[in-house]
Amino acid sequence: MINLISSKPKQLILIGASTGGPGFIEKIIGSLGNTIDTAIIVAVHMNKLLLDSFAKRLNRINDVAVEFMTQETQIQNGKVYLLEETSILYQKNSFIFLDEQKPLTGYYHPTIDELFLSAAQLSDIQIIAYLLTGIGADGAKGMLALKNKGHRTVAQDEKTSIVYGMPKRAFEMGATTAVMSIEEIIKDIQAEI
Secondary structure (H helix, E strand, O other), rough: OOOOOOOOOEEEEEEEEOOOOHEEEEEHHHHHOOOOOEEEEEEEEEOOHHHHHHHHHHHHOOOOOOEHHHHHHHHOOOEEEEEEOOEEEEEEEEEEEEEEEEOOOOOOOOOOHHHHHHHHOOOOOEEEEEOEEEOOOOOOHHHHHHHHHEEEEEEEEOOOOOOHHHHHHHHHOOOHHHHHHHHHHHHHHHHHH
């Protein structure tokens, strides 16, 4: 049983990444400072055996708590959640939870589309989604759903992407409200927290 803590966060920042993404995620987490006034959820295509050590490395970067999400979790302000498996967000009363789910779509895990599509179903919360470097199209459909619900959706630009696949597909689908370099994305996130 989960101990319920306060209410839902004021805002959610979602980050999806694949090839080349871990280094950029480290830069983002390292830029956050010691406290954040939001919740950040990260879905990165990465070998499952390496994710736990990646979470520990992120925790050493600064004082922001990085939680390696391995079970149903209530989302709280001031934390970064790193997904182990494909997970969905859902709302119950004034609380938001993250829970693992067998993926309905997608080849990669955690599946970014599943996270983004579930976030689009939440109500009364501001969401900003960032889609970083990566092969394929994972995250593009979910970004379109978020954009259609009035949320901000940002894709990494071609110049700073290691592989311009996922963010390119999101842009081509009209799923982005902005395209930014990784440096601009870091500044954008800093302004939101």
